[in-house]
Amino acid sequence: MKTYSLHEGELLVKAARNAIEIFVGSAEFRREAVEKGIEELDQKHGVFVTIYHYPTRTLRGCIGFTEATEPVKRMIVDAAIAAATEDPRFVPVSHLEFDHITIEVSVLSKAxxxxxxxxxxxxxxxxxxxxxxxxxxxxxxxxxxxxxxxxxxxxxxxxxxxxxxxxxxxxxxxxxxxxxxxxSTQVFAEAEPRGRVRELRLEEL
Missing domain, CATH: 3.30.1490.150 (Hypothetical protein ph0010; domain 2)
Incomplete structure (x- = not known):
C-alpha cells in the first residue's frame, strides 16, 4: 500500500469536506471543482470517510468503499457525500452543522x-x-x-x-x-472543524 504524505492527507481531508459542503450547501455540485488540486492522487485504494460531532467525537456518519474500483481522488468525493447524506443510522448532515463537525479519512490497504x-x-x-x-x-x-x-x-x-x-x-x-x-489503514483527520489536519495514530484515541 502506498504511504501518503501529510500533505497528501491534508488534500484528501479537504476534498472530503469540500465535497460535503458543496453538495449539501449549494444548489449546484460540480465534481471537477472538488477534485481540483487532487488530480495527482490517482492511485487505487479503498477509502472511508467518517464524520464526527465536535468536540465530543461522537459519530455523525461513516461510509466508504473497500474495493478500489476508481482512483482515490474520485472515491473520496463519493464516500464523503455518502457519509454525509446516506448513512442509514443518521439524518443527512445539514449546512448548519458545518462548523460543528470534523472530517476523518481512512485509506485502506488491500484486504x-x-x-x-x-x-x-x-x-x-x-x-x-x-x-x-x-x-x-x-x-x-x-x-x-x-x-x-x-x-x-x-x-x-x-x-x-x-x-x-x-x-x-x-x-x-x-x-x-x-x-x-x-x-490496515492510514488515517488523516481534522483536529477541529476546518482546522489543522494531522495523521492520526490509533494510540491517540
Whole structure:
C-alpha cells in the first residue's frame, strides 16, 4: 500500500469536506471543482470517510468503499457525500452543522484473507492495526481498525461485533464457510472543524 504524505492527507481531508459542503450547501455540485488540486492522487485504494460531532467525537456518519474500483481522488468525493447524506443510522448532515463537525479519512490497504481455527484467527488479529471484513452468504460487514480501540474490545469482541455489523448472530465467525479478511489503514483527520489536519495514530484515541 502506498504511504501518503501529510500533505497528501491534508488534500484528501479537504476534498472530503469540500465535497460535503458543496453538495449539501449549494444548489449546484460540480465534481471537477472538488477534485481540483487532487488530480495527482490517482492511485487505487479503498477509502472511508467518517464524520464526527465536535468536540465530543461522537459519530455523525461513516461510509466508504473497500474495493478500489476508481482512483482515490474520485472515491473520496463519493464516500464523503455518502457519509454525509446516506448513512442509514443518521439524518443527512445539514449546512448548519458545518462548523460543528470534523472530517476523518481512512485509506485502506488491500484486504488479506485469514485462515485457521477460531483460536488461530483470534491470535492473528492485532488491535489497533487490523480492520476486519466478514463475508457469509449474502451478509457482509466491515469494522475499521479504530473501532475496537475506541470501544476497548479484545479480538473476540471485535469478531463478535463484526458479525453484528453484518447482520449475523455473534460467534458466527467461528463457523465453516465464513470468509474473514483483515486490512490496515492510514488515517488523516481534522483536529477541529476546518482546522489543522494531522495523521492520526490509533494510540491517540
Amino acid at each position: 488479506e484473507r485469514m485462515a485457521g481455527s477460531p483460536d488461530e484467527i483470534k491470535d492473528q488479529i492485532k488491535i489497533g492495526r487490523d480492520g476486519l471484513v466478514i463475508d457469509y452468504g449474502y451478509h457482509r460487514g466491515l469494522l475499521l481498525p479504530a473501532v475496537p480501540v475506541e470501544e476497548g474490545w479484545g479480538a473476540e469482541e471485535f469478531l463478535d461485533n463484526l458479525c453484528t455489523k453484518a447482520g449475523l448472530k455473534q460467534h458466527v465467525w467461528k463457523q465453516r464457510g465464513v470468509a474473514l479478511s483483515r486490512f
